Amino acid sequence: MSKAHLLIVDDEPDILELVTITCARMGVGTQRAQTLAEAYHHLEQETFDLCLTDMRLPDGNGIDLVRLIAKQYPNLPVAMLTAYGSMDSAVAAMKAGAFDFVSKPVDLQVLRNLIGAALKLSAPPSSSATPEQPSQALIGDSLPIRETRALIAKLARNQAPVFITGESGTGKELAARLIHLQGPRREHPFVPVNCGAIPADLMESELFGHRKGSFTGAVCDKAGLFQATQGGTLFLDEIADLPLPMQVKLLRAIQQKSVRPVGSETEVEVDVRIISASHRNLDDEVERGNFRRDLYYRIDVIELLMPALRSRPEDIPPLADHILGQIAEASGTPKRYLSDAALCRLAAHPFPGNVRELQNLLERATALTDDVELGPEDLYLPANRPLPARAKPVQAEEIDRQPLGDQLDEIERRAILEALDATHWNRTAAAKQLGMTTRSLRYRLSKLGLS
Numbered sequence: 001m002s003k004a005h006l007l008i009v010d011d012e013p014d015i016l017e018l019v020t021i022t023c024a025r026m027g028v029g030t031q032r033a034q035t036l037a038e039a040y041h042h043l044e045q046e047t048f049d050l051c052l053t054d055m056r057l058p059d060g061n062g063i064d065l066v067r068l069i070a071k072q073y074p075n076l077p078v079a080m081l082t083a084y085g086s087m088d089s090a091v092a093a094m095k096a097g098a099f100d101f102v103s104k105p106v107d108l109q110v111l112r113n114l115i116g117a118a119l120k121l122s123a124p125p126s127s128s129a130t131p132e133q134p135s136q137a138l139i140g141d142s143l144p145i146r147e148t149r150a151l152i153a154k155l156a157r158n159q160a161p162v163f164i165t166g167e168s169g170t171g172k173e174l175a176a177r178l179i180h181l182q183g184p185r186r187e188h189p190f191v192p193v194n195c196g197a198i199p200a201d202l203m204e205s206e207l208f209g210h211r212k213g214s215f216t217g218a219v220c221d222k223a224g225l226f227q228a229t230q231g232g233t234l235f236l237d238e239i240a241d242l243p244l245p246m247q248v249k250l251l252r253a254i255q256q257k258s259v260r261p262v263g264s265e266t267e268v269e270v271d272v273r274i275i276s277a278s279h280r281n282l283d284d285e286v287e288r289g290n291f292r293r294d295l296y297y298r299i300d301v302i303e304l305l306m307p308a309l310r311s312r313p314e315d316i317p318p319l320a321d322h323i324l325g326q327i328a329e330a331s332g333t334p335k336r337y338l339s340d341a342a343l344c345r346l347a348a349h350p351f352p353g354n355v356r357e358l359q360n361l362l363e364r365a366t367a368l369t370d371d372v373e374l375g376p377e378d379l380y381l382p383a384n385r386p387l388p389a390r391a392k393p394v395q396a397e398e399i400d401r402q403p404l405g406d407q408l409d410e411i412e413r414r415a416i417l418e419a420l421d422a423t424h425w426n427r428t429a430a431a432k433q434l435g436m437t438t439r440s441l442r443y444r445l446s447k448l449g450l451s
């Protein structure tokens, strides 16, 4: 395999020297440019695997070079060298198409990590790379889902923070996982964190870790989720639920690329890509003073909107087929099919809970009938209610014959599903209706396998 080749663009001889030596130790060749004009010339003459450019150059701005590369050499990863603490320039560079940034003075480990990640981006995927498992594919062939798939592939080649929005159950976590699996971090962990599910007083220690004795119960040193993600992707779901003091600490961790465990005097360097998501409108949360504007600006460098299922009804048949296949595999029973009438019925349903609602609905349908073909009456959609007569005995008699724990689970499951249906799958409203906290509802959903 030929030696990887890096273009370094900076007018400071010390930086050119430092990058050249670091690359040489990694077996990477370098070409140097001190101006934009020299950089453009080298780009025309040679092929590179990575470009590293300073922001301020004698004949212009490095962002112009980032834009040109993004347009004319879309397969060439480009990273920006930025002045210490200048996150604004880093964000601007990533919005222009840079895949990452390094702040000056350059930390050698950060530089090595970045070069390593960039070279994986330009290398063809290795045979050991995780192929996309069918259970981790974004099913659907509608225009919005095809566009989403294309954007995910693009975002995978980038290290910029991504903010995923979309209604509950539209596949935000799945999209985050795919960005991770298709990118250079795929061999490192993908760590999903539900910010709404961690008790506020444990959040700092969960995210950043703690030192032994730093609080009652801290019986030994513990690494936090940031450290556990080292090299990989941290998915901060429901980020709007982060308490304000934690938002300040998260902002600091993103800016410094390091965290300080609770009770520790020293910072630990972390190389983590942040993808966050919320079904809430963060603009509104910022206006209400619930979410810090500066953090919003840092995490929302690139936005990905997951389309609602009702906006792409043509995806319902392939999704249903995929889900019925998963149910059959998990239960070891023959695969079920939807009748044409059932598919029509689904196409007319607004799906406030999106794909997760479709999953639950098909699980319920397969649990309550033995027929291989599922008809509209098996779906228990609002127009079918009250539940079809043949389902009622299951509820009344069979539940009675089950062990007490299972009976209670079944009753709880039904009450929760009804509250979710009634509130259009808004978990906060459903929790209120059920008289429990949102956190407790999330716990129950996960316990019952509904999350």
Ligand SMILES: Nc1ncnc2c1ncn2[C@@H]1O[C@H](COP(=O)(O)OP(=O)(O)OP(=O)(O)O)[C@@H](O)[C@H]1O
Pocket: 135, 137, 138, 139, 140, 166, 167, 168, 169, 170, 171, 172, 173, 174, 175, 237, 279, 306, 319, 355, 356, 359, 451
């Ligand atoms: N296009 C799709 N193809 C296949 N499966 C999908 C698709 N979209 C969503 N799913 C599945 O639907 C379920 C819900 O998706 P996911 O958890 O990613 O949604 P979410 O938007 O993160 O939900 P929430 O806002 O409630 O956290 C998951 O099991 C996911 O795999």
